Amino acid sequence: MERRLRFLYTLFIVAVLHTSRISTQDVDDFDADEATVEIENDPAPPIDVPYESPVVSDKSKVYLSDHFDDVAQFNKRWMKSRAMKEGISEDIAKYDGVWEIESPQKDGLTGDLGLVLKSKAKHAAIASLLTKPFVFNTKPLIVQYEVILQDGQECGGAYLKLLSEGPDTRNLAQFHDKSPYTIMFGPDKCGNDHKLHFIFRHRNPLNGSIEEKHCKKPKERLEDFFSDKLPHLYTLIVNPDNTFEIKIDRQVVNSGSLLEDFTPSVNPPAEIDDPNDKKPDDWDEREKIPDPEAVKPDDWDEDAPAQIVDEFATMPAGWLENEPTHIPDPNAKIPEDWDSEMDGAWEPPLIDNSACENAPGCGRWEPPLINNPNYKGKWRAPLIDNPNYKGKWRPRRIRNPDYFEDKEPFKMHTVSAVGFELWSMSKDILFDNIIITDDIQVSEQWAADTFDKKRQKIARDSESLVQRIANLTNEYPILWAVYIIVLGIPVVFILYLCCKPSSSAASLVKASTVSQVGEGDAPRKRKPRKE
Ligand SMILES: *[C@@H]1O[C@H](CO)[C@@H](O)[C@H](O)[C@H]1NC(C)=O
Numbered sequence: 006m007e008r009r010l011r012f013l014y015t016l017f018i019v020a021v022l023h024t025s026r027i028s029t030q031d032v033d034d035f036d037a038d039e040a041t042v043e044i045e046n047d048p049a050p051p052i053d054v055p056y057e058s059p060v061v062s063d064k065s066k067v068y069l070s071d072h073f074d075d076v077a078q079f080n081k082r083w084m085k086s087r088a089m090k091e092g093i094s095e096d097i098a099k100y101d102g103v104w105e106i107e108s109p110q111k112d113g114l115t116g117d118l119g120l121v122l123k124s125k126a127k128h129a130a131i132a133s134l135l136t137k138p139f140v141f142n143t144k145p146l147i148v149q150y151e152v153i154l155q156d157g158q159e160c161g162g163a164y165l166k167l168l169s170e171g172p173d174t175r176n177l178a179q180f181h182d183k184s185p186y187t188i189m190f191g192p193d194k195c196g197n198d199h200k201l202h203f204i205f206r207h208r209n210p211l212n213g214s215i216e217e218k219h220c221k222k223p224k225e226r227l228e229d230f231f232s233d234k235l236p237h238l239y240t241l242i243v244n245p246d247n248t249f250e251i252k253i254d255r256q257v258v259n260s261g262s263l264l265e266d267f268t269p270s271v272n273p274p275a276e277i278d279d280p281n282d283k284k285p286d287d288w289d290e291r292e293k294i295p296d297p298e299a300v301k302p303d304d305w306d307e308d309a310p311a312q313i314v315d316e317f318a319t320m321p322a323g324w325l326e327n328e329p330t331h332i333p334d335p336n337a338k339i340p341e342d343w344d345s346e347m348d349g350a351w352e353p354p355l356i357d358n359s360a361c362e363n364a365p366g367c368g369r370w371e372p373p374l375i376n377n378p379n380y381k382g383k384w385r386a387p388l389i390d391n392p393n394y395k396g397k398w399r400p401r402r403i404r405n406p407d408y409f410e411d412k413e414p415f416k417m418h419t420v421s422a423v424g425f426e427l428w429s430m431s432k433d434i435l436f437d438n439i440i441i442t443d444d445i446q447v448s449e450q451w452a453a454d455t456f457d458k459k460r461q462k463i464a465r466d467s468e469s470l471v472q473r474i475a476n477l478t479n480e481y482p483i484l485w486a487v488y489i490i491v492l493g494i495p496v497v498f499i500l501y502l503c504c505k506p507s508s509s510a511a512s513l514v515k516a517s518t519v520s521q522v523g524e525g526d527a528p529r530k531r532k533p534r535k536e
Contacts, residue, residue, distance in 0.1 A: 104122060282400035329368055
């Protein structure tokens with residue numbers, strides 16, 4: 006004991022000496038050029054990235070843009086829904102989710118505010134008219150916005166809807182889940198199902214009915230975007246040539262064609278199976294049949310068992326035929342409240358017979374079963390090609406009566422407003438810097454003025470954390486002692502356990518070995534030596 010304490014103490018002294026040596030050295034340096042050091046080591050707060058609310062230079066290309074930094078303007082433009090959801094009971098049907106304009110909880114740029122869905126497990130909807138309707142014609146549609154899932158996301162959406170122009174979307178105070186939309190775009194998650202929606206509603210040119218078309222899944226893993234609580238930028242680009250692109254943080258995660266990458270497909274198949282065509286009764290679909298000429302060989306015994314008793318097996322040496330596998334627990338006691346009249350005669354519970362522990366077995370020995378070499382099983386005739394085989398039957402193909410071809414699914418219903426209509430199990434979803442434009446340069450510049458700065462600040466803050474630790478250590482070299490002690494403790498502990506031949510540690514090991522041997526000792530003597 007004493008020796009070990011001395012060892013620890015020595016180690017501590019070495020650590021302290023080492024530390025003080027560094028600190029003396031450091032103080033010398035410090036004296037030498039105090040001024041420079043002071044400037045360099047100034048533990049300044051995280052560097053702020055200067056931010057100003059973005060301005061779009063060419064308004065003619067923009068249908069809506071909002072940075073949410075201006076509360077008065079936000080109140081003028083956006084309408085919180087006071088609608089009721091249809092078809093469910095009144096108390097849960099209300100759109101009473103809470104929306105606020107706030108700065109982000111973390112890493113915010115000074116002066117940068119966003120639209121925050123505060124409440125969870127409530128229906129929430131908010132919408133704004135576009136400054137002018139977007140008509141799908143010769144220019145691309147670009148929709149871009151930021152999301153920060155400040156509280157992560159358990160189950161719920163952070164997508165937006167581009168509302169279709171018409172009488173049902175005129176009053177945004179009545180915006181609800183059935184309000185007609187043209188495009189739905191954005192992230193959505195429940196449990197392990199991570200999605201990035203791009204859905205458009207397509208009008209059937211034959212009968213005018215509307216059908217949702219769902220984009221194929223992105224190839225990218227989406228998990229991190231839902232869990233890292235960082236700002237992410239979602240961009241949808243739909244082009245007049247029916248191609249589309251989806252980006253997260255400016256990286257393309259999905260792309261393709263409105264005509265090819267959506268389900269159900271925009272255009273129905275030109276031909277379909279004739280629903281009235283039926284398979285003829287005599288159509289033989291069997292490629293192979295059992296040979297009708299084959300006969301069972303005379304020596305084929307269908308009744309031979311699959312397994313038989315191994316006649317050559319002998320009882321293993323050391324098998325304890327007279328020991329039962331289980332014995333009454335000698336330590337069990339009759340419970341005090343046992344009533345022989347009511348409960349019957351008390352019997353101790355059975356436990357494993359310890360005498361059997363090291364024997365190959367106890368009790369009656371039975372020879373094992375082995376596979377029967379004469380086993381044949383049921384006889385079956387071999388298969389031969391079916392002379393009447395006609396191939397697999399398929400119904401006749403006919404022209405699809407519902408067929409149409411829409412070559413321009415891009416020409417969707419005009420968009421007059423944008424809104425969030427959400428329900429989420431996680432609170433504090435922040436939306437920011439939404440823009441709808443027909444010019445990719447405009448959305449790129451908008452992202453450079455907003456999203457890029459946010460990410461820059463986050464990058465610098467995390468970089469400056471490492472920097473700050475380095476600076477602090479330079480300033481207070483005593484921290485070295487802390488590092489050494491913290492890092493040293495496990496090392497000392499390991500040395501202490503493994504390398505130092507200490508009497509108590511050794512006896513601990515010995516004791517456990519002895520107890521193992523002790524238990525196995527008696528039966529082992531009975532075990533056959535020959536093995
Ligand atoms: C229009 O046609 C589609 C497909 O052909 C069909 O599913 C839908 O029920 C039809 N709608 C109406 C209103 O007839």
